[in-house]
Amino acid sequence: xxxxxxxxxxxxxxxxxxxxxxxxxxxxxxxxxxxxxxxxxxxxxxxxxxxxxxxxxxxxxxxxxxxxxxxxxxxxxxxxxxxxxxxxxxxxxxxxxxxxxxxxxxxxxxxxxxxxxxxxxxxxxxxxxxxxxxxxxxxxxxxxxxxxxxxxxxxxxxxxxxxxxxxxxxxxxxxxxxxxxxxxxxxxxxx
Numbered sequence: 001x002x003x004x005x006x007x008x009x010x011x012x013x014x015x016x017x018x019x020x021x022x023x024x025x026x027x028x029x030x031x032x033x034x035x036x037x038x039x040x041x042x043x044x045x046x047x048x049x050x051x052x053x054x055x056x057x058x059x060x061x062x063x064x065x066x067x068x069x070x071x072x073x074x075x076x077x078x079x080x081x082x083x084x085x086x087x088x089x090x091x092x093x094x095x096x097x098x099x100x101x102x103x104x105x106x107x108x109x110x111x112x113x114x115x116x117x118x119x120x121x122x123x124x125x126x127x128x129x130x131x132x133x134x135x136x137x138x139x140x141x142x143x144x145x146x147x148x149x150x151x152x153x154x155x156x157x158x159x160x161x162x163x164x165x166x167x168x169x170x171x172x173x174x175x176x177x178x179x180x181x182x183x184x185x186x187x188x189x190x191x
Contacts, residue, residue, distance in 0.1 A: 002028075004051045004103060007075045011126070013119025022120075025113055026103040037094035037102075038080060044090055046106040047079035053100030054164055057092045058172075068173040071097075071154075071161045077127070078102065097165050147176045148184050 005023045014022075026049065031037070037055065038044050048055075055078045057070040069092060072078045083090035084107060105113075113120045141150055151174060155162050161170065171181040 002051060002103070004049050004075060008049050008077060009123060011119050011123040013122060014117075018117050018119065021117055022113060025109040026105045029102050029104050031096050031100050031102060033096050033099050035096050037078065037096070038083070038090060038092070040091055040093045041089050042083075043087060044080050044083035044107075046104050047077055047084060047110070048102040048104050050074055050076050050078050051101040051103060053102075054097040054160060055094055055100060055102075056097050056165065056169060056173075057094050058169075059091050059093070066169075066172065068169045071158060071165065071169075071173060073158045073160050081128070081131075097169070142175050147174060147180060148187070150174050151181065151184050152188070 002023070005019050005026075009019065009022055029048075037048065040059070050072050052074060055072040055076075056068050057072070057080065058066045058068045061067050078094060080090045080092050080094065082088060083092075114124065115121075141153065145153070151170075154170070154174065167181060168178050171178045174181065176184075
């Protein structure tokens with residue numbers, strides 16, 4: 001069994017039997033750089049545990065520019081919750097930034113775990129709570145932190161994004177232009 005299950009599904013209520021059942025519900029998949037996991041307008045029917053690589057989520061703005069809304073790195077859950085759980089078409093697109101190794105679980109298997117594994121629903125509530133706080137902090141950072149500080153925070157929390165994602169995707173994620181990001185990177189190197 002891959003360590004990713006113990007890392008992602010950390011919860012005191014899970015036994016080794018529970019981890020085994022959780023692992024069996026997932027299917028290992030390798031997806032090359034540039035491929036789509038989910039496209040805008042589709043209804044998500046699964047989520048993924050990202051064992052290796054980088055995935056991004058993006059939307060198109062009113063001028064049809066791609067805006068990166070999220071980067072997923074190793075040990076993250078790659079998901080569009082509103083589409084998966086509300087069974088509605090997504091506005092977001094999920095695309096691999098690098099070659100990726102993922103563990104896929106479909107909606108029906110997730111539902112089975114939710115109802116049959118003690119503690120799985122509690123783990124889910126805890127995970128969602130963390131995601132809500134993270135999303136709120138990101139929206140606060142956009143208006144309270146400088147672009148340089150947002151870049152440094154991303155560099156500290158997910159350095160693999162800085163090392164592997166294209167400059168344009170990182171800039172749109174940070175809410176700045178490519179030129180501004182280039183200047184920030186140059187200024188940081190001077191320090």
